[in-house]
Amino acid sequence: xxxxxxxxxxxxxxxxxxxxxxxxxxxxxxxxxxxxxxxxxxxxxxxxxxxxxxxxxxxxxxxxxxxxxxxxxxxxxxxxxxxxxxxxxxxxxxxxxxxxxxxxxxxxxxxxxxxxxxxxxxxxxxxxxxxxxxxxxxxxxxxxxxxxxxxxxxxxxxxxxxxxxxxxxxxxxxxxxxxxxxxxxxxxxxxxxxxxxxxxxxxxxxxxxxxxxxxxxxxxxxxxxxxxxxxxxxxxxxxxxxxxxxxxxxxxxxxxxxxxxxxxxxxxxxxxxxxxxxxxxxxxxxxxxxxxxxxxxxxxxxx
Amino acid sequence: xxxxxxxxxxxxxxxxxxxxxxxxxxxxxxxxxxxxxxxxxxxxxxxxx
Numbered sequence: 001x002x003x004x005x006x007x008x009x010x011x012x013x014x015x016x017x018x019x020x021x022x023x024x025x026x027x028x029x030x031x032x033x034x035x036x037x038x039x040x041x042x043x044x045x046x047x048x049x050x051x052x053x054x055x056x057x058x059x060x061x062x063x064x065x066x067x068x069x070x071x072x073x074x075x076x077x078x079x080x081x082x083x084x085x086x087x088x089x090x091x092x093x094x095x096x097x098x099x100x101x102x103x104x105x106x107x108x109x110x111x112x113x114x115x116x117x118x119x120x121x122x123x124x125x126x127x128x129x130x131x132x133x134x135x136x137x138x139x140x141x142x143x144x145x146x147x148x149x150x151x152x153x154x155x156x157x158x159x160x161x162x163x164x165x166x167x168x169x170x171x172x173x174x175x176x177x178x179x180x181x182x183x184x185x186x187x188x189x190x191x192x193x194x195x196x197x198x199x200x201x202x203x204x205x206x207x208x209x210x211x212x213x214x215x216x217x218x219x220x221x222x223x224x225x226x227x228x229x230x231x232x233x234x235x236x237x238x239x240x241x242x243x244x245x246x247x248x249x250x251x252x253x254x255x256x257x258x259x260x261x262x263x264x265x266x267x268x269x270x271x272x273x274x275x276x277x278x279x280x281x282x283x284x285x286x287x288x289x290x291x292x293x294x295x296x297x298x299x300x301x302x303x
Numbered sequence: 304x305x306x307x308x309x310x311x312x313x314x315x316x317x318x319x320x321x322x323x324x325x326x327x328x329x330x331x332x333x334x335x336x337x338x339x340x341x342x343x344x345x346x347x348x349x350x351x352x
Contacts, residue, residue: 012314013321016328047346053339116343 014097018087022070022098023063023105030288031062031158034181037292038162038174041299046166053116054165058158060109061125065132065154067102071095072137079203082196113165121165128157142204145211148193152185153178159292173240176231177295183228184288187221187260191281194218194263195274214268221280222257222264229253232291245291245298252287259283 035058039051046054070077070088078089087093106129114122136151156178163174193200193207194217200207208217232253236246262276 012318013325015321016325047350049339049342049346053343056339115340 014087014093014101018093019067019097019101021087022067022093022101024066024070025063027066028059028062030285031155032059033289034177034292035059035158035162037296038159038177039166040162040296041159041173041177042163042166042171044167050116051166053112054121054162057109057113057116058125058161058165060105060112061129062158064102064106064109065129067098067105068129068133069137071098071102072133073141074098076142076203076205080196080199082199117165118168120168120170121161124157124161124164128154128161131157143206145206145208147206148189148208149186152182152189155185156181172238173235173295176235176238176240177292179231180228180291181288183224183231184284186224187228187256188281188284190217190221190224191263191277191284194277195281218264218266222260225257225260225264229257241295242298242302244301244303245294248294249291252291256280256283256287 032055036055039046039054070086073083074086074088074095077083077086083089088095088098109129110122110126113125132151132154136147136154140147140151159177159181160170160174163177164170190208193209194214197207197209197214201210208220212220232249233246235241236243236249259276259280263280266276268274
């Protein structure tokens with residue numbers, strides 16, 4: 001049973017660790033890294049304190065999105081093993097506090113971005129927060145198995161915001177980095193959804209394996225992996241990056257597609273350990289980290 | 304975890320501990336932000352001068 005929040009009539013103040021957990025720190029790390037790469041790959045130089053503040057604003061915006069997502073999905077989270085221990089479903093935090101925290105953090109992140117950077121980056125940050133909370137969390141996720149495909153745009157904003165924070169304008173390369181994360185999201189999340197299928201089914205979330213079945217999901221993972229690989233390599237022949245990024249993208253994407261072929265062409269029986277799916281999920285995280293690192297390395301130390 | 308009943312004695316020590324840890328956290332964050340905003344202002348002044 002959930003722990004009570006009150007002792008008689010007096011509510012306990014929320015523990016700061018629970019507020020921190022509300023921001024989904026692990027997701028935030030990927031957001032911060034891709035935003036930093038977008039900022040570092042941009043032409044020109046930004047004073048370090050402004051760069052730090054812009055990245056902090058993006059991190060806080062991502063944290064606010066995570067908090068508002070957990071506030072809205074507390075009921076669903078309680079039904080899934082993976083998320084039942086989060087502060088809201090576990091009863092360690094009351095929804096009102098979570099909502100106030102999320103809205104306050106979102107407002108502050110926008111203020112900080114405007115103060116440290118420019119209105120263009122602030123506008124993009126506001127759009128990404130609203131897109132994640134309103135379009136993905138509230139509208140798409142409970143309604144369609146395509147939730148991840150369209151909702152992936154929310155997670156694709158950070159490198160674009162980082163670049164715009166540094167330059168004040170949009171260019172082809174950050175748009176391609178946006179597309180890369182956008183196309184990476186479906187195979188990444190559907191690999192997770194394959195081995196967490198029962199959890200999503202229990203919560204009634206229409207994830208692809210629950211609605212369309214495993215076979216169709218596996219085919220679509222492979223389909224998106226191939227498009228993503230093309231999108232990842234494209235900046236090299238188009239002249240927006242050099243050979244360092246290009247070869248890194250070729251090698252890493254080839255491994256991604258190979259792992260996706262494994263997942264896409266297999267059938268599973270009762271009690272399957274889902275090792276290829278778990279491997280693809282873990283690799284997809286490393287893939288994005290290394291590829292974005294290569295974008296920066298290519299900009300600073302071109303071959 | 305256990306569900307607490309309204310009759311359970313109020314845990315004053317836990318209440319104070321959480322209040323204190325949040326107050327400390329808030330103080331550090333506000334202090335950090337004051338310093339950050341100071342340096343942002345200096346950096347902006349250098350850009351525009």
